[in-house]
Amino acid sequence: MKIKLSLFFLLLAAWSIEVEAQEKKPLGLQEAIELALTNGDEAKIADEKVNAATSELKVTRNSQYPDLRASGQYMHLAEPNITGALLPVGDGNGGGAPDVDRVMIGQINASIPLFSGFKLKNLVQASENRLEAAKLNAVSEKEQLVMKTVADYVNLYKARQTVILVRENLKSAAQRVKDFSAMEANGLLARNDLLKAKLQESNVKVTLEEALKNERILHYRLLTLLKLPEGTEIALNEGELDMAPVSLSDSLEMSRSDLEALRYQEKAAENQIKVARSKVFPSVQLIGGYVAADIHNALAVTNAINFGVGVSYNISDIFKSASDVKVAKSKATELQYSLDQYADQLNIQLKNALEDYRLAIKKYEVYTESKEQAAENYRIVKDKYDNGLVDTNDLLEADVQQLQSNIDLAYARAEITQKYYELLTAQGTLTNHITQ
Numbered sequence: 001m002k003i004k005l006s007l008f009f010l011l012l013a014a015w016s017i018e019v020e021a022q023e024k025k026p027l028g029l030q031e032a033i034e035l036a037l038t039n040g041d042e043a044k045i046a047d048e049k050v051n052a053a054t055s056e057l058k059v060t061r062n063s064q065y066p067d068l069r070a071s072g073q074y075m076h077l078a079e080p081n082i083t084g085a086l087l088p089v090g091d092g093n094g095g096g097a098p099d100v101d102r103v104m105i106g107q108i109n110a111s112i113p114l115f116s117g118f119k120l121k122n123l124v125q126a127s128e129n130r131l132e133a134a135k136l137n138a139v140s141e142k143e144q145l146v147m148k149t150v151a152d153y154v155n156l157y158k159a160r161q162t163v164i165l166v167r168e169n170l171k172s173a174a175q176r177v178k179d180f181s182a183m184e185a186n187g188l189l190a191r192n193d194l195l196k197a198k199l200q201e202s203n204v205k206v207t208l209e210e211a212l213k214n215e216r217i218l219h220y221r222l223l224t225l226l227k228l229p230e231g232t233e234i235a236l237n238e239g240e241l242d243m244a245p246v247s248l249s250d251s252l253e254m255s256r257s258d259l260e261a262l263r264y265q266e267k268a269a270e271n272q273i274k275v276a277r278s279k280v281f282p283s284v285q286l287i288g289g290y291v292a293a294d295i296h297n298a299l300a301v302t303n304a305i306n307f308g309v310g311v312s313y314n315i316s317d318i319f320k321s322a323s324d325v326k327v328a329k330s331k332a333t334e335l336q337y338s339l340d341q342y343a344d345q346l347n348i349q350l351k352n353a354l355e356d357y358r359l360a361i362k363k364y365e366v367y368t369e370s371k372e373q374a375a376e377n378y379r380i381v382k383d384k385y386d387n388g389l390v391d392t393n394d395l396l397e398a399d400v401q402q403l404q405s406n407i408d409l410a411y412a413r414a415e416i417t418q419k420y421y422e423l424l425t426a427q428g429t430l431t432n433h434i435t436q
Contacts, residue, residue: 025228028237029153029417032226033434036149039227043145046138053134057127064113064120072106082298098297109289111310117281118274126271129264136261143257143430147421152222154418157236159215161410166208169403173201193392200396243417245361254350256428262339269332276324282313346426353419353426360419364412367405374398374405 037043077100113120180197183189223232288307294300381398384390424430 024233024235026235026237029150029240030434032153032222033146033149035226035228036145037142040145040149040225042148043142046141050131050134050138053127053131057124057131060123060127064124066110066112068108068110070106070108073104075103077101077103100296100298102296104294105292107289107291110287112286113283114286114309115281115284117278117283119278119281122271122274122278126268126275129268129271133261133264133268136257136264139431140256140258140261143425143428146430146434147425149222149225150418150421152218152225153236154241154414156215156218156222156234157238157241157414158411159211159218160236161414162211162407163208163215165403165406165410166204166211169399170201170204170208172399173197173204177201196392196396200399241414241417243420245364245416246420248354248357248423250354252350252354252427254346254427256346257431259339259343259346259428262335262342266332266335266339269328269335273325273328273332276321276328279314279317279321279324282311285310285312350423350426353423357416357419357423360412360415364409364416367409367412371405371409374402378402 080100082098082100177194177197180189180194184191184194219234220230222234223230228234286307287310289305291304291306292302293304378398378401381390381394385392385395421430424433
């Protein structure tokens with residue numbers, strides 16, 4: 001008896017774990033977007049790129065600050081021969097030279113850049129422009145992540161609607177086979193018509209399995225994107241996919257962060273031209289230092305403070321800088337052409353997105369009518385079939401048309417939302433829409 005009770009509680013615990021693992025998680029589209037921006041790899045990578053650009057700017061700015069170096073040396077000497085005019089005169093027994101067996105030297109040097117042909121200034125400005133470009137690219141990459149989340153969410157909705165509609169159609173097909181089997185058994189229906197109904201039922205079963213496979217793949221894809229536990233079953237909020245059509249004009253303002261990022265990269269390229277030109281100027285530094293030395297039994301130096309101005313000039317840079325400037329100009333020109341080309345592509349993308357959104361609205365209107373027409377058509381064909389006016393092929397074809405019209409309408413409903421988000425992405429206002 002105890003064994004049976006233990007087995008019962010074990011099965012009960014396993015069942016509870018399974019039910020908990022399969023517990024549905026209500027997930028609206030807005031919440032899915034927030035999870036993607038918080039947990040998504042693309043969002044984290046974009047943030048890290050901004051952090052890297054920020055660190056690079058700090059490194060560049062540090063080159064403007066003084067350099068301070070400290071060094072020390074200790075050397076042990078093995079019976080050196082020491083001569084010099086400053087040494088004391090000996091007594092003839094070799095006692096004039098000091099017994100030097102070790103040397104210690106310490107020094108601190110500082111240098112402050114005063115002028116470098118505006119190289120440091122332009123390097124800092126180039127890093128600042130690259131940082132702004134990185135921030136704008138991060139916004140653009142996160143908008144693409146949001147659009148990817150919307151597409152996965154909508155596709156999962158489509159897949160589930162397909163499963164629901166095909167299951168309903170399979171019930172109708174199974175009932176038709178059952179009815180036809182009874183009619184065929186009573187000699188009221190040709191066996192060929194029964195086989196046609198069974199064939200359609202088999203085809204619907206295959207369609208259902210394919211729909212279930214697509215639903216599982218899209219569900220797992222959304223789980224992976226949002227970094228949710230694998231056992232989570234997402235329950236979609238279909239209400240967030242009901243978006244009222246918006247009337248839009250042909251002229252929409254575009255504010256793309258990725259295009260603005262290219263403009264900042266262009267400014268950074270112009271700064272690099274100035275950096276290349278700075279090589280023809282000398283470098284001027286304010287230098288100073290402190291030296292202390294101790295030559296055992298011979299010499300001690302303390303409080304040796306020095307300061308002055310250092311000037312360096314690489315004469316060969318006069319000839320080398322011309323090539324550097326030419327390379328920098330070529331990169332800046334290439335970036336300008338790329339910017340113009342990308343701007344044209346974005347304008348085309350915005351126009352396509354606007355037309356796709358309008359088409360999605362039209363499709364929904366047409367498919368709404370088509371659903372009603374398909375339902376009415378099936379009713380009429382079914383009535384004619386019951387009265388022997390049409391054959392089985394007409395009945396099955398009308399049934400398939402009705403199923404397809406239902407699927408098309410479900411898809412069109414969700415595509416209005418998806419195409420609207422795609423339009424906002426093309427326009428560059430998706431981030432503002434989400435935050436509002």
